[in-house]
Amino acid sequence: MAQLGKGIKILLVDDEPNIIQFLELGLLNEGFQVASATDGPEALHIAESFLPHVVILDIMMPGMDGFEVCRAMKDARPVAVIMLTAKEEVEDRVRGLTLGADDYMSKPFSFGELLARIHARIRNQFPQLMEKVSIGPFSIDAGNKELSYEDRILDLSPTEFELLKHLVLNHRQVLSKSAILDQVWGYDFGGEENIVEVYIRSLRDKLNDRERRIIRTMRGVGYRVDIR
Structure with a gap:
Protein backbone atom coordinates (compact mmCIF):
# COMPACT_ATOMS: atom_id res chain seq x y z
CA MET A 1 0.00 0.00 0.00
CA LEU A 129 6.26 16.19 3.82
CA MET A 130 7.48 14.29 0.77
CA GLU A 131 11.16 13.92 1.64
CA LYS A 132 10.74 10.16 2.16
CA VAL A 133 7.91 8.28 0.51
CA SER A 134 7.07 4.58 0.13
CA ILE A 135 4.72 3.45 -2.63
CA GLY A 136 4.37 -0.29 -3.09
CA PRO A 137 7.85 -1.73 -3.73
CA PHE A 138 9.32 1.74 -4.35
CA SER A 139 10.94 4.03 -1.76
CA ILE A 140 11.84 7.61 -2.63
CA ASP A 141 14.31 9.65 -0.58
CA ALA A 142 14.09 13.07 -2.21
CA GLY A 143 16.63 14.63 0.16
CA ASN A 144 19.37 12.18 -0.74
CA LYS A 145 18.17 11.69 -4.33
CA GLU A 146 17.85 7.94 -3.80
CA LEU A 147 15.19 5.63 -5.18
CA SER A 148 14.86 1.99 -4.15
CA TYR A 149 12.93 -0.88 -5.67
CA GLU A 150 12.24 -3.91 -3.46
CA ASP A 151 14.81 -2.59 -0.94
CA ARG A 152 17.50 -2.30 -3.61
CA ILE A 153 18.89 1.21 -4.18
CA LEU A 154 18.94 1.84 -7.92
CA ASP A 155 21.99 3.36 -9.59
CA LEU A 156 20.30 6.28 -11.35
CA SER A 157 21.49 9.41 -13.07
CA PRO A 158 19.87 12.66 -11.89
CA THR A 159 17.47 12.64 -14.86
CA GLU A 160 16.64 8.96 -14.39
CA PHE A 161 15.86 9.66 -10.74
CA GLU A 162 13.52 12.53 -11.61
CA LEU A 163 11.80 10.53 -14.36
CA LEU A 164 11.20 7.42 -12.26
CA LYS A 165 10.11 9.52 -9.29
CA HIS A 166 7.59 11.32 -11.51
CA LEU A 167 6.25 8.03 -12.87
CA VAL A 168 5.96 6.46 -9.41
CA LEU A 169 4.30 9.47 -7.77
CA ASN A 170 1.76 9.53 -10.60
CA HIS A 171 1.37 5.76 -10.87
CA ARG A 172 -2.42 5.99 -11.29
CA GLN A 173 -2.02 8.13 -14.41
CA VAL A 174 -0.95 7.34 -17.96
CA LEU A 175 1.64 10.01 -18.74
CA SER A 176 2.25 11.14 -22.31
CA LYS A 177 5.74 11.81 -23.62
CA SER A 178 4.98 15.53 -23.91
CA ALA A 179 3.72 15.71 -20.32
CA ILE A 180 6.82 13.86 -19.10
CA LEU A 181 9.10 16.22 -21.02
CA ASP A 182 7.37 19.26 -19.49
CA GLN A 183 7.60 17.96 -15.92
CA VAL A 184 11.03 16.25 -15.97
CA TRP A 185 13.05 18.09 -18.64
CA GLY A 186 11.22 21.43 -18.38
CA TYR A 187 9.02 23.50 -20.65
CA ASP A 188 12.01 25.05 -22.43
CA PHE A 189 13.51 21.68 -23.46
CA GLY A 190 14.21 21.85 -27.17
CA GLY A 191 15.00 18.19 -27.86
CA GLU A 192 12.95 15.36 -29.35
CA GLU A 193 10.25 13.38 -27.54
CA ASN A 194 12.17 10.18 -28.34
CA ILE A 195 14.58 11.02 -25.50
CA VAL A 196 11.84 9.76 -23.16
CA GLU A 197 11.95 6.33 -24.83
CA VAL A 198 15.73 6.17 -24.34
CA TYR A 199 15.43 6.89 -20.61
CA ILE A 200 12.48 4.51 -20.17
CA ARG A 201 14.57 1.75 -21.76
CA SER A 202 17.42 2.48 -19.35
CA LEU A 203 15.08 2.44 -16.34
CA ARG A 204 13.63 -0.90 -17.41
CA ASP A 205 17.13 -2.35 -17.59
CA LYS A 206 17.93 -1.14 -14.06
CA LEU A 207 14.61 -2.49 -12.74
CA ASN A 208 15.14 -5.83 -14.55
CA ASP A 209 11.82 -5.10 -16.18
CA ARG A 210 12.40 -7.14 -19.33
CA GLU A 211 8.72 -8.01 -19.69
CA ARG A 212 7.65 -4.40 -19.18
CA ARG A 213 5.35 -5.22 -16.29
CA ILE A 214 6.62 -2.41 -14.03
CA ILE A 215 6.79 0.44 -16.53
CA ARG A 216 3.92 -0.24 -18.90
CA THR A 217 3.72 1.18 -22.42
CA MET A 218 0.15 2.25 -23.18
CA ARG A 219 0.28 2.30 -26.97
CA GLY A 220 -0.56 5.62 -28.53
CA VAL A 221 -0.95 7.24 -25.09
CA GLY A 222 2.19 7.06 -22.96
CA TYR A 223 3.60 5.24 -19.92
CA ARG A 224 2.32 4.10 -16.53
CA VAL A 225 4.05 2.48 -13.56
CA ASP A 226 2.13 -0.51 -12.18
CA ILE A 227 2.13 -0.75 -8.38
CA ARG A 228 1.23 -4.15 -7.00
Missing part, protein backbone atom coordinates in the same frame (compact mmCIF):
# COMPACT_ATOMS: atom_id res chain seq x y z
CA ALA A 2 1.16 3.51 -0.79
CA GLN A 3 2.32 5.59 2.15
CA LEU A 4 2.55 8.81 0.21
CA GLY A 5 -0.18 10.43 2.27
CA LYS A 6 1.31 9.54 5.66
CA GLY A 7 1.21 12.59 7.93
CA ILE A 8 -0.63 14.72 5.36
CA LYS A 9 -4.01 16.12 6.42
CA ILE A 10 -6.83 16.77 3.96
CA LEU A 11 -10.11 18.53 4.71
CA LEU A 12 -13.08 17.77 2.42
CA VAL A 13 -15.80 20.42 2.18
CA ASP A 14 -18.89 19.57 0.12
CA ASP A 15 -22.63 19.53 0.79
CA GLU A 16 -23.08 16.30 -1.21
CA PRO A 17 -22.62 13.29 1.16
CA ASN A 18 -21.93 10.85 -1.70
CA ILE A 19 -18.97 12.93 -2.88
CA ILE A 20 -17.61 13.20 0.67
CA GLN A 21 -17.91 9.44 1.16
CA PHE A 22 -16.29 8.62 -2.20
CA LEU A 23 -13.31 10.94 -1.63
CA GLU A 24 -12.91 10.00 2.03
CA LEU A 25 -12.62 6.27 1.26
CA GLY A 26 -10.11 6.86 -1.53
CA LEU A 27 -7.93 9.28 0.43
CA LEU A 28 -7.90 7.14 3.57
CA ASN A 29 -6.79 4.21 1.43
CA GLU A 30 -3.88 6.35 0.20
CA GLY A 31 -2.77 6.94 3.80
CA PHE A 32 -3.97 10.53 4.25
CA GLN A 33 -5.56 11.82 7.44
CA VAL A 34 -9.02 13.03 6.42
CA ALA A 35 -11.68 15.25 7.99
CA SER A 36 -14.89 16.43 6.35
CA ALA A 37 -17.48 19.19 6.58
CA THR A 38 -20.76 19.82 4.77
CA ASP A 39 -20.80 23.62 4.99
CA GLY A 40 -18.50 26.61 5.33
CA PRO A 41 -18.83 27.43 9.05
CA GLU A 42 -18.28 23.78 10.00
CA ALA A 43 -15.20 23.64 7.74
CA LEU A 44 -13.64 26.71 9.36
CA HIS A 45 -14.32 25.33 12.84
CA ILE A 46 -12.75 21.95 12.01
CA ALA A 47 -9.74 23.61 10.36
CA GLU A 48 -8.85 25.44 13.59
CA SER A 49 -7.93 22.17 15.31
CA PHE A 50 -7.32 19.78 12.39
CA LEU A 51 -4.86 22.16 10.64
CA PRO A 52 -5.17 20.67 7.14
CA HIS A 53 -2.42 20.85 4.56
CA VAL A 54 -4.89 20.58 1.66
CA VAL A 55 -8.55 21.60 1.45
CA ILE A 56 -10.79 20.13 -1.26
CA LEU A 57 -13.48 22.80 -1.39
CA ASP A 58 -16.77 22.87 -3.28
CA ILE A 59 -17.82 26.31 -4.53
CA MET A 60 -21.59 25.83 -4.71
CA MET A 61 -22.72 25.45 -1.09
CA PRO A 62 -25.73 27.04 0.62
CA GLY A 63 -25.09 29.97 2.93
CA MET A 64 -21.35 30.52 3.06
CA ASP A 65 -20.03 29.58 -0.39
CA GLY A 66 -16.63 28.21 -1.28
CA PHE A 67 -15.24 31.61 -2.21
CA GLU A 68 -15.81 32.94 1.31
CA VAL A 69 -14.37 29.79 2.86
CA CYS A 70 -11.30 29.98 0.62
CA ARG A 71 -10.62 33.58 1.63
CA ALA A 72 -10.97 32.77 5.34
CA MET A 73 -8.77 29.65 5.07
CA LYS A 74 -6.01 31.52 3.27
CA ASP A 75 -6.12 34.39 5.77
CA ALA A 76 -5.77 31.99 8.73
CA ARG A 77 -2.77 29.79 7.84
CA PRO A 78 -0.68 28.26 5.04
CA VAL A 79 -2.93 25.79 3.23
CA ALA A 80 -3.38 24.50 -0.31
CA VAL A 81 -6.92 24.92 -1.65
CA ILE A 82 -8.30 22.90 -4.57
CA MET A 83 -11.72 24.22 -5.55
CA LEU A 84 -14.48 22.05 -7.05
CA THR A 85 -17.43 23.20 -9.09
CA ALA A 86 -20.12 21.76 -11.33
CA LYS A 87 -19.64 24.76 -13.60
CA GLU A 88 -16.90 25.40 -16.12
CA GLU A 89 -17.33 29.16 -16.17
CA VAL A 90 -14.13 31.16 -16.57
CA GLU A 91 -15.45 33.77 -14.12
CA ASP A 92 -15.64 31.23 -11.29
CA ARG A 93 -12.14 29.99 -12.02
CA VAL A 94 -10.70 33.50 -12.09
CA ARG A 95 -12.51 34.54 -8.91
CA GLY A 96 -11.33 31.47 -7.02
CA LEU A 97 -7.72 31.90 -8.09
CA THR A 98 -7.85 35.60 -7.25
CA LEU A 99 -8.97 34.73 -3.72
CA GLY A 100 -5.95 32.44 -3.30
CA ALA A 101 -7.12 29.05 -4.54
CA ASP A 102 -4.19 26.96 -5.72
CA ASP A 103 -5.98 24.71 -8.18
CA TYR A 104 -9.39 24.17 -9.70
CA MET A 105 -11.32 21.09 -10.90
CA SER A 106 -14.72 20.78 -12.58
CA LYS A 107 -17.17 18.02 -11.65
CA PRO A 108 -17.30 15.24 -12.61
CA PHE A 109 -13.63 14.35 -12.16
CA SER A 110 -11.59 11.19 -11.73
CA PHE A 111 -10.10 10.30 -8.35
CA GLY A 112 -6.77 9.65 -10.04
CA GLU A 113 -6.62 13.18 -11.42
CA LEU A 114 -7.53 14.68 -8.04
CA LEU A 115 -4.84 12.59 -6.37
CA ALA A 116 -2.24 13.81 -8.86
CA ARG A 117 -3.24 17.41 -8.17
CA ILE A 118 -3.00 16.84 -4.40
CA HIS A 119 0.50 15.43 -4.86
CA ALA A 120 1.46 18.46 -6.96
CA ARG A 121 0.21 20.88 -4.30
CA ILE A 122 2.12 19.03 -1.56
CA ARG A 123 5.31 18.99 -3.63
CA ASN A 124 5.02 22.72 -4.30
CA GLN A 125 3.78 24.00 -0.93
CA PHE A 126 4.84 21.41 1.66
CA PRO A 127 7.89 19.67 0.12
CA GLN A 128 9.17 18.63 3.55
